[in-house]
Amino acid sequence: xxxxxxxxxxxxxxxxxxxxxxxxxxxxKYKYGWETEIETEYAPKGLSEDIxxxxxxxxxxxxxxxxxxxxxYQRWLKMEEPRWAxxxxxxxxxxxxxxxxKPKSMAQKPKSLDEVDPxxxxxxxxxxxxLKEQMLLAGVEGEAEPRKVAVDAVFDSVSVGTTFKAELAKxxxxxxxxxxxxxxxxxxxxxxxxxxVPPTDNFFATLNSAVFSDGSFVYVPPGVRCPMELSTxxxxxxxxxxxxxxxxxxxxEGAYVSYLEGCTAPKRDTHQLHAAVVEIVxxxxxxxxxxxxxxxxPGDENGKGGIFNFVTKRADCRGDRAKVMxxxxxxxxxxxxxxxxxxxxxxxxxxEFYSIAIANNAQQADTGTKMVHLGKRTKSRIxxxxxxxxxxxxxxxxxxxxxxxAKDSRNYTQCDSLLIGDKCGAHTVPYIEVRNNSSRVEHExxxxxxxxxxxxxxxxxxxxxxxxxxxxxxxFCKEVLQALPMEFAMEAQSLxxxxxxxxxx
Amino acid sequence: MALPKxxxxxxxxRLAGLPALxxxxxxxxxxxxxxxxxDAMGLPVRRDEYWxxxxxxxxxxxxxxxxxxxxxxDEAPPFDGMDRLKVVFVDGVFDPKAxxxxxxxxxxxxxxxxAGSKDIHxxxxxxxxxxxxxxxxxxxxxxxxxxxxxxxxxxxHVTARAAKPVSLIYVHQSETSDAILHxxxxxxxxxxxxxxxxxPAAARFSxxxxxxxxxxARFHHIRLQGRDHERRAVTHVFARLGTRSEMRSFxxxxxxxxxxxxxxxxxxxxxxxxxxxxxxxxxxEFHHDDTVFITHAAEACESRQVFKKVLMNGATxxxxxxxxxxxxxxKTDGYQISQSLLLDEDSQFLAKPELEIYxxxxxxxxGSTSGAIDETALFYLQSRGLPRRTAQALLVLAFLAEAIQxxxxxxxxxxxxxxxxxxxxxxxxKG
Numbered sequence: 001x002x003x004x005x006x007x008x009x010x011x012x013x014x015x016x017x018x019x020x021x022x023x024x025x026x027x028x029k030y031k032y033g034w035e036t037e038i039e040t041e042y043a044p045k046g047l048s049e050d051i052x053x054x055x056x057x058x059x060x061x062x063x064x065x066x067x068x069x070x071x072x073y074q075r076w077l078k079m080e081e082p083r084w085a086x087x088x089x090x091x092x093x094x095x096x097x098x099x100x101x102k103p104k105s106m107a108q109k110p111k112s113l114d115e116v117d118p119x120x121x122x123x124x125x126x127x128x129x130x131l132k133e134q135m136l137l138a139g140v141e142g143e144a145e146p147r148k149v150a151v152d153a154v155f156d157s158v159s160v161g162t163t164f165k166a167e168l169a170k171x172x173x174x175x176x177x178x179x180x181x182x183x184x185x186x187x188x189x190x191x192x193x194x195x196x197v198p199p200t201d202n203f204f205a206t207l208n209s210a211v212f213s214d215g216s217f218v219y220v221p222p223g224v225r226c227p228m229e230l231s232t233x234x235x236x237x238x239x240x241x242x243x244x245x246x247x248x249x250x251x252x253e254g255a256y257v258s259y260l261e262g263c264t265a266p267k268r269d270t271h272q273l274h275a276a277v278v279e280i281v282x283x284x285x286x287x288x289x290x291x292x293x294x295x296x297x298p299g300d301e302n303g304k305g306g307i308f309n310f311v312t313k314r315a316d317c318r319g320d321r322a323k324v325m326x327x328x329x330x331x332x333x334x335x336x337x338x339x340x341x342x343x344x345x346x347x348x349x350x351x352e353f354y355s356i357a358i359a360n361n362a363q364q365a366d367t368g369t370k371m372v373h374l375g376k377r378t379k380s381r382i383x384x385x386x387x388x389x390x391x392x393x394x395x396x397x398x399x400x401x402x403x404x405x406a407k408d409s410r411n412y413t414q415c416d417s418l419l420i421g422d423k424c425g426a427h428t429v430p431y432i433e434v435r436n437n438s439s440r441v442e443h444e445x446x447x448x449x450x451x452x453x454x455x456x457x458x459x460x461x462x463x464x465x466x467x468x469x470x471x472x473x474x475x476f477c478k479e480v481l482q483a484l485p486m487e488f489a490m491e492a493q494s495l496x497x498x499x500x501x502x503x504x505x
Numbered sequence: 506m507a508l509p510k511x512x513x514x515x516x517x518x519r520l521a522g523l524p525a526l527x528x529x530x531x532x533x534x535x536x537x538x539x540x541x542x543x544d545a546m547g548l549p550v551r552r553d554e555y556w557x558x559x560x561x562x563x564x565x566x567x568x569x570x571x572x573x574x575x576x577x578x579d580e581a582p583p584f585d586g587m588d589r590l591k592v593v594f595v596d597g598v599f600d601p602k603a604x605x606x607x608x609x610x611x612x613x614x615x616x617x618x619x620a621g622s623k624d625i626h627x628x629x630x631x632x633x634x635x636x637x638x639x640x641x642x643x644x645x646x647x648x649x650x651x652x653x654x655x656x657x658x659x660x661x662h663v664t665a666r667a668a669k670p671v672s673l674i675y676v677h678q679s680e681t682s683d684a685i686l687h688x689x690x691x692x693x694x695x696x697x698x699x700x701x702x703x704x705p706a707a708a709r710f711s712x713x714x715x716x717x718x719x720x721x722a723r724f725h726h727i728r729l730q731g732r733d734h735e736r737r738a739v740t741h742v743f744a745r746l747g748t749r750s751e752m753r754s755f756x757x758x759x760x761x762x763x764x765x766x767x768x769x770x771x772x773x774x775x776x777x778x779x780x781x782x783x784x785x786x787x788x789x790e791f792h793h794d795d796t797v798f799i800t801h802a803a804e805a806c807e808s809r810q811v812f813k814k815v816l817m818n819g820a821t822x823x824x825x826x827x828x829x830x831x832x833x834x835x836k837t838d839g840y841q842i843s844q845s846l847l848l849d850e851d852s853q854f855l856a857k858p859e860l861e862i863y864x865x866x867x868x869x870x871x872g873s874t875s876g877a878i879d880e881t882a883l884f885y886l887q888s889r890g891l892p893r894r895t896a897q898a899l900l901v902l903a904f905l906a907e908a909i910q911x912x913x914x915x916x917x918x919x920x921x922x923x924x925x926x927x928x929x930x931x932x933x934x935k936g
Binding site for chain 1: 558833835845847848849850853857859860863864865866867869870871872873874
């Protein structure tokens with residue numbers, strides 16, 4: 001039997017009403033809200049079998065993949081959009097979107113980064129994502145041994161370039177856009193695509209299977225420790241365009257890779273749809289770290305505009321001792337619907353999920369994880385920190401399932417919610433299914449508000465109100481921030497502060 | 506939205522087995538409204554969010570599945586020797602001979618059937634009213650079905666401190682009895698009542714208890730569901746609490762094929778207090794489901810949910826608990842713990858402990874754990890000379906203690922502890 005792990009945070013009385021005043025406009029504070037003026041080629045608006053065929057043709061895909069897409073599309077037509085999440089958003093008109101948009105300059109696939117449209121390169125430079133090799137991400141300058149990060153940059157529907165490909169190839173690592181992988185490594189794609197998230201999985205994953213335009217592909221061969229961090233940077237630029245990217249990561253026996261994902265979009269008055277799928281296959285003794293900083297445009301303070309983010313992410317720990325770690329910092333999007341999952345199939349497999357979800361103004365987030373324990377002695381750990389401010393709603397939704405055969409397994413879950421202001425909501429919806437007795441499952445959750453004594457202390461040290469809140473919130477998120485790779489940790493910390501700007505009176 | 510066919514069909518099949526509604530008076534009107542609610546929601550199916558862990562089939566079935574009588578005379582009946590007013594129901598029908606005279610200082614007790622035909626009655630403001638309030642946001646079709654088709658029950662109006670506890674005793678005789686009981690309790694400001702319930706009731710038992718606790722009133726509720734019985738039961742408690750009022754409810758369940766206990770409590774006045782606790786022990790074919798929904802709609806209220814389950818030989822325990830803190834319900838103190846002790850490989854625990862919070866100055870927490878008995882503790886006790894079985898029983902009782910502690914009356918708590926000890930001595934894991 002396990003001890004009661006429930007804890008109640010130190011909550012102190014005496015609320016200073018002023019400190020938790022309603023949220024001010026955050027509009028104008030989204031750093032990445034600008035747009036790149038670039039000629040864009042669109043597929044006709046709306047979704048039909050022809051559009052699916054067109055996307056497939058644009059990517060120069062083989063017959064099997066086209067059929068795979070078409071089967072998904074047929075299936076999708078019969079599916080109903082899920083509405084069980086605690087999200088309130090208007091009906092999405094799937095015909096009022098572009099499903100394919102690419103910069104005209106990408107009509108001829110550039111052979112190397114040097115040939116890429118300077119406008120695109122400038123876009124990524126402005127975002128702080130250097131597409132030139134040897135350059136470094138912010139925060140690590142001055143290190144004796146410069147850390148390299150390979151980047152696959154996805155702009156609307158296409159990948160504009162991937163850095164360090166040659167160097168990675170030397171180690172045997174394949175890192176390229178998924179459209180390229182379909183052409184260059186069809187056997188790998190065919191073997192693994194849809195094997196973790198089948199095309200029939202759920203409404204949004206099925207939609208993605210039909211219309212995904214690009215994304216990243218990673219293969220790390222047996223025993224290889226990927227020599228650098230890999231990253232994909234997603235940018236939505238075109239108006240009324242949905243982004244449907246698909247990421248497939250295969251980490252072979254004993255291999256290791258750390259993967260980072262970042263996303264931004266311009267400020268627009270209309271909502272934009274983003275429905276991605278990430279599949280990760282982890283074989284025996286392999287390990288994958290997947291970190292996300294999601295900073296899609298969240299809409300203005302009244303909920304106008306912003307990205308609708310419906311993402312299916314799943315890692316399948318197929319081999320014994322396979323390990324996966326999801327870390328996510330969710331600060332953007334008007335709507336977030338995302339549950340990165342771990343299938344712990346191999347014996348002694350491990351899954352970890354660290355999450356910070358911040359919802360401010362009119363944002364709504366329904367996010368969490370699924371830990372499915374199938375193998376013996378599998379372990380999982382969930383640390384979720386939800387922060388709500390303004391009129392935002394933030395929900396943690398998670399599943400921990402111990403199958404009868406998952407003997408001697410272990411789960412520990414901690415969900416903490418922090419409320420800033422009295423107009424927002426914080427919710428916890430965990431599902432706990434324990435079907436054997438040798439496994440131990442512990443879940444605890446707390447909800448509290450920003451501690452006034454801590455704020456007061458920071459203020460007495462000369463910090464202004466916003467700095468103080470940022471510091472306290474960063475402290476609240478500490479366990480998750482520590483799980484991030486260094487490059488991201490820096491970005492995430494400042495992002496936490498920016499996302500909460502204006503949330504105190 | 507049109508009702509899914511499966512829910513509609515289940516409802517029509519169930520209603521076909523029940524008499525058509527008739528009669529006049531306030532009760533007939535309340536029944537009609539309940540039927541309209543039920544028509545809109547249908548009966549539950551496995552796909553429903555709040556039925557994913559419990560199969561409603563045997564509750565939906567037009568006929569009650571057979572349940573044999575169980576002779577529990579090897580121990581004294583619960584609350585034996587207590588000074589109490591006994592109200593006895595046999596297979597869901599009031600038995601005036603076995604019951605005490607229904608007069609009690611500070612309390613008026615009437616049978617539903619008799620009071621229902623009157624033109625005006627206080628229960629009009631309670632019967633079906635709290636049930637209807639409890640239908641959102643989560644539909645509870647069996648409660649609406651109960652309101653529409655309850656065949657008996659008592660209406661208890663408490664105007665002062667009740668002279669002694671009211672004890673509802675449910676006797677089971679017929680192997681196919683299908684009982685639907687509906688009780689209402691209304692406590693006036695400052696009034697106080699202890700309500701005791703025990704017995705298996707019927708082969709299939711549906712019960713709704715609606716409780717209105719006015720400002721400053723106190724309601725104590727202790728229930729022992731028939732031991733080692735094969736019954737199927739779906740019970741609901743709907744309670745609305747006023748300012749500085751208090752409700753304490755404890756339920757002991759020792760076996761039973763299927764038991765779904767729902768509690769829906771609404772704290773509507775400041776500084777109200779609701780404590781709900783349950784201890785369930787199950788051996789073999791046992792499915793026990795606690796579904797609790799507590800709404801904090803006023804400032805500075807306190808709620809506690811303490812639910813413990815001990816499961817063996819393939820028993821299943823379910824806990825679905827929710828704390829909803831409405832906007833403005835500042836200074837809420839909400840606590841919820843659900844724990845299961847799985848004594849063997851075959852048993853399972855399925856839990857969904859939820860928080861939904863719309864106020865920031867609150868203290869809410871929940872914890873849920875599940876696991877086997879602590880081998881180290883067991884070893885320690887054995888090393889002290891305790892037989893393994895005794896050591897295990899001791900640890901199980903210690904595990905259940907937090908729930909039993911919620912009972913204010915020490916004598917009752919002690920009696921329940923002793924009953925659990927005897928039960929554990931009779932039941933054990935294989936091998």
